[in-house]
Every structure is written in C-alpha cells, then in structure tokens.
Amino acid sequence: MKRSLSLFSLALALLLGAALTVGTPHFVQAQKKDDPVLARVNGVEIRQSDLDIAEADVGPSLQVQEPAARKEALLAYLIDLTALAQAASAKKLEGSAEFAARMAYAKNKVLMEALLGDITKTAATEAEMKKLYDESVAKTQPEEEVRARHILLKTEKEAQDVLAKLKAGADFEKLAREISTDPSAKTNGGDLEYFTKGQMVAEFSEAAFKLNKGQISAPVKTQFGFHVIKVEDKRSKPVPKYEEVKEQVQAFVVRKAQAELVMKIRGEAKIENLLKKEAPTPPSGQGRPQEEVILSAFNSCYGRAQVGFIRLGLF
Numbered sequence: 001m002k003r004s005l006s007l008f009s010l011a012l013a014l015l016l017g018a019a020l021t022v023g024t025p026h027f028v029q030a031q032k033k034d035d036p037v038l039a040r041v042n043g044v045e046i047r048q049s050d051l052d053i054a055e056a057d058v059g060p061s062l063q064v065q066e067p068a069a070r071k072e073a074l075l076a077y078l079i080d081l082t083a084l085a086q087a088a089s090a091k092k093l094e095g096s097a098e099f100a101a102r103m104a105y106a107k108n109k110v111l112m113e114a115l116l117g118d119i120t121k122t123a124a125t126e127a128e129m130k131k132l133y134d135e136s137v138a139k140t141q142p143e144e145e146v147r148a149r150h151i152l153l154k155t156e157k158e159a160q161d162v163l164a165k166l167k168a169g170a171d172f173e174k175l176a177r178e179i180s181t182d183p184s185a186k187t188n189g190g191d192l193e194y195f196t197k198g199q200m201v202a203e204f205s206e207a208a209f210k211l212n213k214g215q216i217s218a219p220v221k222t223q224f225g226f227h228v229i230k231v232e233d234k235r236s237k238p239v240p241k242y243e244e245v246k247e248q249v250q251a252f253v254v255r256k257a258q259a260e261l262v263m264k265i266r267g268e269a270k271i272e273n274l275l276k277k278e279a280p281t282p283p284s285g286q287g288r289p290q291e292e293v294i295l296s297a298f299n300s301c302y303g304r305a306q307v308g309f310i311r312l313g314l315f
Contacts, residue, residue, distance in 0.1 A: 038075055041082040046075070054078055116258045118302045123257035124250045132248050133242050142236040144197075148208050149190040151175055152182040159219035159226035166216055172230050183227060196237060204229070 056072045064070045093099060136154075149172055153159045162179065166172060176182075177188030197205045202279045207220040208229050217229040 008065070010312070037077055040087060041079055044086070046078050046082060050078055051075060054256055068208065093116055116261070118259055119257050120254050122252045127250045129246065130242065132253060133245070137239050139238055145194040145235050145237045146208050146211075147233040147235075148193045148211075148232055149173065149230045150177060150182070150191050150192060151180045151185070151190055151231060152203075152224060153179070153219075153226045154181060156221070156226050157221050159228055162228050163216070164229075166228070172216070191232075194233075194235070194237075 016088045035047045035049045037045045037047055038051060053070065054077060056144055058077065059070075059074065062070060062073060064073050088094065094103070111250055151162055151172070153162060160173060165175065169260075173189035173191075177187075180186075180190055182190065192200075197209060199205075200208070200226075201222050203220055203222045204227060207217045207227075208231060210230040211217055211229065213231055215229070215231055216244075220227045220229060
C-alpha cells in the first residue's frame with residue numbers, strides 16, 4: 001500500500017515519536033481530489049497542499065518571482081526538508097528533550113495560528129466594517145488642503161525677476177516648465193496637486209496656506225532654494241469612500257477581534273507567572289502589550305507587515 005504523508009502529518013508523527021518505517025503511516029491526512037502528488041521521497045508523498053504551506057511559510061523570503069521557477073524552488077525545499085527529516089528520525093533525534101520542547105512549541109504556535117486565523121472568517125462582517133467606517137468618518141475633523149504650483153529658483157534675484165514677469169501677465173505654468181529648477185516642472189508645470197500643511201516643509205506650507213485662491217506669493221526661501229507659489233485651489237480634504245479603505249477596515253476589525261479573543265482566553269485561564277514576580281518594570285515607552293506580541297507572531301507567519309495593536313489609521 002502506498003504511503004501518503006503530508007508535512008503536517010510528518011511533523012505530528014515526529015512529535016509523537018512515530019518512526020517513518022515501511023508501510024502505512026499512523027497519521028494520514030485526508031487528501032482532496034484536487035491535491036495532486038508532486039514528488040515522493042522514499043515513498044513519502046509531497047502534495048500541492050504541502051507546497052501551499054511552504055509558500056505561506058518561506059515564500060515571502062524567496063527572490064524568485066516567476067511562477068514555474070518559484071514552484072520548483074519550493075518543491076526542492078520540501079524534498080530536502082522531507083529527506084532530512086527522515087534521516088533525523090532514523091537517527092532517533094526526536095528522542096531528545098530539546099527536540100520535544102521545540103516540537104511542543106511548534107505545535108502550540110500552529111494551534112494559536114489556527115485559532116486566530118479562524119476568527120478572520122467571522123469577525124469582518126460587512127455590517128461590522130461599515131459600522132466602524134461610519135464611526136471613523138463621524139470622528140474625522142475636516143483638514144484643509146491646498147493645490148498649488150511653484151517655480152523653484154536658485155537665487156532671490158531670479159525669483160524676484162520671475163515675480164515681475166508674472167505681475168506683467170506671464171503664464172505661470174509656462175514659466176514653470178521653462179525655468180524652474182524642479183525637474184518635475186518640465187512635465188507638470190510646477191503642479192504639486194493637493195497637499196496638507198504637514199506634507200511640505202514649514203516655510204513653504206506657511207506661505208501657501210496664507211494665500212487665497214489665485215494669489216501668487218513673494219519669493220519663499222527653503223532648503224531647496226527660492227519658490228514663487230501660486231495657489232490654484234483650496235478645499236477640505238475629502239474623506240475616502242468606504243470601498244477605497246475597505247481592506248484597511250477589514251484588517252483592523254480582524255486584529256481587534258483577535259486581540260479581544262487573546263484577552264478573553266487569558267482572563268479565563270488559570271495563570272501563574274513566576275517570571276513576573278522577578279522582572280523589573282520596563283521604562284516608560286518600552287515593552288509592548290502581550291496581545292501585540294502574539295498578533296505580531298501570528299502575522300509574521302504569513303509574511304505580512306505588522307499592523308499596530310488596536311490602532312486605527314484609516315484616513
């Protein structure tokens with residue numbers, strides 16, 4: 001009878017001390033019809049589902065992007081992993097206390113990931129996400145934006161000369177394309193599009209936000225040179241539409257639900273923290289909530305950037 005053993009089954013067998021001998025293994029994962037065998041190592045089958053697990057685990061670190069080459073690289077990794085695991089099992093390395101401790105840790109981590117991952121299926125309902133979005137919109141304070149053009153010059157005299165030409169009726173956009181030292185001005189005519197105060201250097205922002213629509217500034221000195229600024233428009237920064245931030249809302253709702261689950265389970269558990277009695281209190285600003293450590297570990301398994309613990313930055 002053929003042996004069929006996924007990497008998950010292999011790890012479980014090693015954890016429980018089951019040797020990989022000829023015959024049917026003790027723990028065989030139920031195989032789907034769309035889960036083809038990709039390789040065999042001493043009769044042990046490596047399937048597509050194993051490749052999917054490897055992609056989630058080590059895929060983010062791979063430099064290979066071309067799909068076929070990427071799949072081949074992951075399969076080669078799985079073949080080596082399986083062969084080496086078999087060799088380790090043959091030497092009975094799983095019998096050491098260190099191995100048992102590491103496998104127990106790995107098992108707990110996978111179980112934690114499964115539990116936290118499971119909540120993603122139910123937490124982010126459309127109603128919950130829309131509610132959070134509406135609450136965030138209600139709390140958002142309108143922020144002023146300016147749309148401006150500028151002409152950047154090396155000296156104040158050059159800036160004064162340009163200002164004189166503009167007062168005489170010269171076209172601002174045309175001058176920006178012709179003489180501005182800002183490289184992008186040749187294509188955009190000095191258009192900086194909409195920006196808030198914090199997006200520009202202080203001297204530039206202060207001058208731009210003092211102008212009314214259509215007004216042109218006196219030369220403004222910044223670290224880049226001398227600017228002549230024209231305000232094209234002013235408005236309150238529009239709140240993004242729900243569909244534009246839906247993914248961010250979903251990510252926050254899921255992580256909030258995960259954090260609440262962690263706190264609930266910890267609150268219900270009987271915990272005796274012996275280290276806490278000895279450990280000094282970390283200085284202010286150091287140390288993270290325990291929930292964030294757990295969620296960070298969970299997120300890192302999927303190659304995602306860490307999202308702050310219960311921090312909402314939608315707009």
